[in-house]
Amino acid sequence: MEKIAFIGGGNMASAIIGGMIASGWTPSRITVVDPNADQRNRLTAQHGVTTADEVASAAAADIIVLAVKPQVIAAVAKQMDADLSGKLILSIAAGVTIESLEDLFGPVAIARTMPNTPALLGLGATGLYVNDHTTDAQRMAAREIIEAFGICVIVEREHLLDAVTAVSGSGPAYYFLMIEEMIRAGIILGLPPEDARALTLQTALGAAAMAAQGDSPEDLRARVTSPNGTTHAAIVSLQKNGFGEVIAKAMTVCRDRAMELGRG
Structure with missing residues (x-):
């Protein structure tokens, strides 16, 4: 043994x-x-x-x-x-x-x-x-x-471990930041802090659990995004403000920093 x-x-x-x-x-x-x-x-x-x-x-x-x-x-x-x-x-x-x-x-x-x-x-x-x-x-x-x-x-x-760092090694912090901002926005919109926190955390857990079942994130997003509905308005705003580009740039910077640290 x-x-x-x-x-x-x-x-x-x-x-x-x-x-x-x-x-x-x-x-x-x-x-x-x-x-x-x-x-x-x-x-x-x-x-x-x-x-x-x-x-x-x-x-x-x-x-x-x-x-x-x-x-x-x-x-x-x-x-x-x-x-x-x-x-x-x-x-x-x-x-x-x-x-x-x-x-x-x-x-x-x-x-x-x-x-x-x-x-x-x-x-x-x-x-x-x-x-x-x-x-x-x-x-x-x-x-x-x-x-x-x-x-x-x-x-x-x-060298792909540096990409792993950008995705999962540092990834939890990206989600923590998203949770922070959603709680903050919920409070600004009038929710009590404890309700904003509870709703945000449960939503994050639920979304991750659904994505883990196998359907693609794109398909899952499409199912909850009715044309001209509330979710559609939010998604359009995120995309118009460069949400995807911001994430990609942050992960690239993370990967590059991991490479620098690896070289000492």
């Missing part, structure tokens, strides 16, 4: 571990390395996993998850000081390229991911790229881990 070690026990690591246990992983197969004693105690109490404070202890695992800030990874590699042949390194550190990881850990199997914050609720949307040293079995293992806390999209070129 494969064993997995998390280096870093923060919120994202805890979310992944919770999803893995819910999908069948036994806590005895999971170790979390974190220097913070309170963090270790919390993870043991919450998930029943083994914890440690020395990075070197992670080398005994078959899969090592780098769940630390990007600037800490070089120090982690130095502390590891072990032969990682045959092991899989799964990185959730934003902006750290496969080349950089190979320079630090050597020519071993590496999977680079780009999760997003809804992973904390088991609703993550994550991009995955693996290097040439990764076997089919390791690739499948990485995918199964990711799917324990949401959906996984495998990309065939590493």
